Amino acid sequence: MYLTELVIIMCLTLVIWFWLDSMKINETARHIGGKLCQKNNVQFLDDTVHLASMKIAKNKFGQLKLFRKYQFEFTNSEFHRYNGEVILAGHHLQSSYMDVYRLNDHENI
Numbered sequence: 001m002y003l004t005e006l007v008i009i010m011c012l013t014l015v016i017w018f019w020l021d022s023m024k025i026n027e028t029a030r031h032i033g034g035k036l037c038q039k040n041n042v043q044f045l046d047d048t049v050h051l052a053s054m055k056i057a058k059n060k061f062g063q064l065k066l067f068r069k070y071q072f073e074f075t076n077s078e079f080h081r082y083n084g085e086v087i088l089a090g091h092h093l094q095s096s097y098m099d100v101y102r103l104n105d106h107e108n109i
Helices: 003-039
Strands: 050-058 064-075 082-089 092-098
Touching (some): 003 064, 003 092
Antiparallel strands (some): 064 082, 082 092
């Protein structure tokens, strides 16, 4: 086996590992977004999150981690959509944010 073939196999293995790990983290973000919406008594729209950004940064312990920002939408009525976001470092929640929304259920159109 040539060195280039070995390097190609190692790179493919790394890409596959990264993709599988990203899918697990995406599921974690989706679960956290759903729990945030459930806790705030709003509806988690489409039951999905999408990756908005990725960067390498230090966490609160000074360790380098890959930070991923996921965004999602939620509603408290049939008329308005609001945005939320979840920031994960690895598989751990770093911060979350939800837009301000109205609390009254009956709105005049």
